[in-house]
Amino acid sequence: MTDIWPAHLFLVGCGNMAGQMLARWLDCGLDPSRVTVLRPSGRPVADGVQVVTEYPASLAAQTTILLGMKPYQLADIAGLLAPLCGSRTRILSILAGTPLADLRAHFPDAGEIVRAMPNLPVGIGEGVTALHAEAAVPATSRTEVEALVAPLGLAEWIADEAQFNEVTALSGCGPAFLFRFIDAFARAGEAIGLPADKSARMAMATVHGSASMAAKASESPAILADRVASPGGMTREGLNILDANDRLLKLLTDTLLAARDRGQAMAKGQ
Known part of the structure; x- marks a missing residue:
């Protein structure tokens, strides 16, 4: 693969x-010697990946930082991390509601x-990652970010950040909703x-085959x-049961609205 890596x-x-x-990127050729993970526990991540428990004294000029902690930790972490960031530091944030x-x-x-909202199937290269960048980010940089995300699955740029919670509700939360459907489908058969x-x-195979066919x-x-x-x-x-009074559509719409509204509340610190 062409060197798309930071x-x-x-x-x-x-x-x-x-x-x-990270697991998917490593599987696709990212050199683990290029990766450092800050992890308070110090637990290993993958062979060749450096794990540190404290912030280094400095970061290389062309470092890409992936913010993958809990959103509520942002202020505390930024206090230590921000001084290490310079004009050639790129930040890719997967923090929901931020x-x-x-x-x-x-x-x-x-x-x-750049904000990114991936979903869990990125680990097998079949995920969805929504992307939104500051207006000042040039097209060349957007292309680099998209190339980095491409091994994870579909990369979809979102022009209006105000829609990020809707996107997160659909694709970010979506795997959990579909897992729940598969479970309910199987229990209904029982x-x-x-x-x-x-x-x-049979439920699992039916969902898998039907999704592949639809794709x-x-x-x-x-x-x-x-x-x-x-x-x-x-x-x-x-x-006829699913379609009556748009019951399936209403159920899913209510599900996405609840997830979206929670994202909006998180953005307000609630």
Whole structure:
């Protein structure tokens, strides 16, 4: 793979999401000697990756910092990290509910700041990462960021930062909602009489195959659903339940609204 990697990558925190991102990058050819992880526990991350428990005295000029800790830790961490940031330091933040204005206020001397909202499948290269950058970030830098994110899956630039909570609700939180659907789908199969283990395997395979088919199809999922459903048949009868009074649409809309509203509250420090 072409060298798309930062000269040095400094991760603040390496929890579930940041850890998935790093694991994928390492699998795709990122040299672990270019990576430093700040982790208070000191626990190893991957072979060749340096783990430190305290901030270094300085950072290389072309370091990309990935902020992967909890959002509430921002102020405390910035107090120690901001003095290490210069005009050639790029910050990539995956902190939910933390707008660019807040990030810039905490890192006034840093170079480019980009928000990213990945979802969990980035670890297998099938994720979605929403991106939003400060207006001053040039096209060349946006291209570099997009190239870095590309091994993780779909990279989608969001022009209006005000929509970031909506995007996070859909794609960032979405895997959890779909995991819940798969679980409920399997338990519903059990409820109508199938053995639990068989229902779980069949539900998982059905979701996986259908998602792959939808991703490769030229038609929309709505059209695909109608093509499966013969008039008067079993599938149509089941769809009638999901479609009645837009109950499925309403349920999912309420789910996304709840997630979005929580993101807005987090941005206000609530």
